[in-house]
Amino acid sequence: MTTAGELLATFFMVLGAFMSLFSALGAIRFPDIYTRSHAASKSTALGVLFALLGAFLYFLLADGHVSIRLLLGIFFVFLTAPVASHVVCRAAYRTGVQVEELEETAPVE
Numbered sequence: 759m760t761t762a763g764e765l766l767a768t769f770f771m772v773l774g775a776f777m778s779l780f781s782a783l784g785a786i787r788f789p790d791i792y793t794r795s796h797a798a799s800k801s802t803a804l805g806v807l808f809a810l811l812g813a814f815l816y817f818l819l820a821d822g823h824v825s826i827r828l829l830l831g832i833f834f835v836f837l838t839a840p841v842a843s844h845v846v847c848r849a850a851y852r853t854g855v856q857v858e859e860l861e862e863t864a865p866v867e
Contacts, residue, residue, distance in 0.1 A: 763819035767812045774808030781805060789858035791850045799843030806835050 781801030788794045814828040 767816035770812030778805030802839040
């Protein structure tokens with residue numbers, strides 16, 4: 759495996775880790791179920807996908823091995839994460855969960 763291939767695989771894995779970290783922070787900080795669901799779905803849709811893509815590239819470039827399991831994992835995560843987020847938000851909407859209103863703050867002088 760070349761150094762460029764290792765760097766590319768590492769870049770995608772680290773990018774996936776940072777996306778998961780920022781999405782977790784968003785899920786903690788956001789005020790209501792709708793915005794938290796958005797942050798959680800971005801964690802799986804982007805964070806996990808980048809990590810799996812990095813692992814796929816590593817095995818492809820290191821061994822020349824195409825991992826069908828990683829490709830299926832990427833496909834099913836990409837397919838199910840937005841659907842799960844939509845179902846959670848729809849259930850919250852149908853049960854009458856209100857959206858948190860943002861408070862306007864005075865401008866900093």
